[in-house]
Amino acid sequence: MNSLLPTSTAGSLPKPSWLAEPGQLWSAWRWQDDELLESKRDALRLSLHEQESAGIDLVSDGEQTRQHFVTTFIEHLDGVDFETRQTVRIRDRYDASVPTVVGAVSREKPVFVEDAAFARQHTDRQLKWALPGPMTMIDTLYDSYYGSREKLAWEFAGILNQEAKELEAAGVDIVQFDEPAFNVFFDEVNDWGVAALERAVEGLRCETAVHICYGYGIEANIEWKKTLGSAWLQYERFFPLLQRSSLDIVSLECQHSRVPMDLIELIRGKKVMVGAIDVATNEVETPEEVADVLRNALRFVDADKLYPSTNCGMAPLSREVARGKLNALSAGAALVREEILTPAI
Template sequence: MKTLLPTSTAGSLPKPSWLAQPEKLWSPWKLQNEELLEGKRDALRLSLADQQHAGIDIVSDGEQTRQHFVTTFIEHLDGVDFEKRETVRIRNRYDASVPTVVGAVSRQKPVFVEDARFLRQHTTQPIKWALPGPMTMIDTLYDAHYKSREKLAWEFAKILNEEARELEAAGVDIIQFDEPAFNVFFDEVNDWGVATLERAIEGLKCETAVHICYGYGIKANTDWKSTLGSEWRQYEESFPKLQQSSIGMISLECKNSHVPMDLIELIRGKKVMVGAIDVASNTIETPEEVAQTLRKALQFVDADKLYPCTNCGMAPLSRPIAMGKLQALSAGAEIVRRELTA
């Protein structure tokens, strides 16, 4: 029997304080070598248990084994020099020191497949795995080799497809590509962004998703959001193209954002992960607040296609707050489930 309104998270969950410094993005590891490997696995198990305890239906690794949702994947590829750094403007919002593409990019071995296998061994629940999308990957690098955002995106799409196929073989049920860049570079999204994403999912039989948000709750993002006015209509630019694509699910930010809920109408027919938890605030939502967001979304998406979710990753939050938010997500989904089946 398929669960109605199955809950999941957008990606990262806070790491335990013995593994990395809490409430910090790019937090360095506190362990090394064999101890680090063991620590990451322990954290993954803990993260799974936390999700199960909170009643989350579609579980993930909580990104416990990676420092950052984009660069950890890139670190495992050839053609990128992490010593050679340049400052670039990320998503037209903030400057960051990033590695340089110095040659042809390629993947010699799987990046997350062992971790996915490990997670699969520890649960019978559906698993969702997040990978960075091609456009967001190129936005986090300085390209001294291809000198073309589009060319590099197609190369990354091929590499992501190799990884995705192996993740599927390891038992992953949903592969999600994180594309916050889709909310910024609209012309590129329509010219080649969605097309490179389709290349990344080529040949997959499992469910596929794209996650488009307004970013973690860090200052650069909240400052940017405050300039967007009373209505955030960015999704209007990418949704028509995504609606026609072969991507199965679209994950978006709805709670405390100024996204008009009726924009979901533009992706009618797709499964929609509705962000009903604000990750940029330490206030824990009430189950009723979550239910309110879901009821609003149900005006524009059929109940069997609605997947309650978080707005974005929760790595920068404290563990107790993240847990409280996950419990609220489950409880809110349960309220609406009961209303739908009454």
């Protein structure tokens, strides 16, 4: 593993067509019961192999065993009724039919821990595992029980903490919390969002990360980005809070975005996962395009704290495109790594 500029993915990778319908964010499984479990495990092994072959240093499960980065976790909790559904506005961007919180939420058994232990057995590299953050979880549900977004978020934070501690015990090196909702609900982030996230990481000895992007490359997100103007300043609203938090790593979107790179200065001292791969296009970046983003970021983050990554997950892309993008990420990081390690003449 490269100790300087270690590469990673922010989230999901495409599933094989024999496991689920390709090109979809919500892919229907091809199998059921024991056959589905075996297929998921095969896909997880394959995902690890493809990441390693592409030169990715901090590997993940690529979310091969889950349909969705939020809902699959919620499916395993008590207190949520998936039959009783309501239409809600997701991240103030698009409408979706979601399950309903009908009682006290709880986690009776681990959700991803067996998958994480399986992944740990099949790679020698550092392993990163993503969980949904508390605020993003409540934004994907209709609550008819708690009557308070904050109270429900705190309940989820405690549940996530239980899961994260068991993931750590299973050999996960980095637990990442996905909080795209941070880019929308600024007052709540300030009032209780970061505090709830800190509750989720409480007592963990492994490294912790928070991933905050502008979303998958789906139409609703693409159209929303068009309304944000020439400078995307959302990170400016809460980076100072994260800088003072106990989170170790902050992940942000930089490739083909309008995020001013100098906003990274607001999290000085943290490790930074810099998104250098655009997940909203099928065009594969060149290594030099990746390197340009990383060079720019190095003006505001020390080299030993820079983690080249993808902007977001790549589930809706083809496997061929995703492989090309992973190879470009590794090659671009290698260019910059060589520049850092080779003294100027």
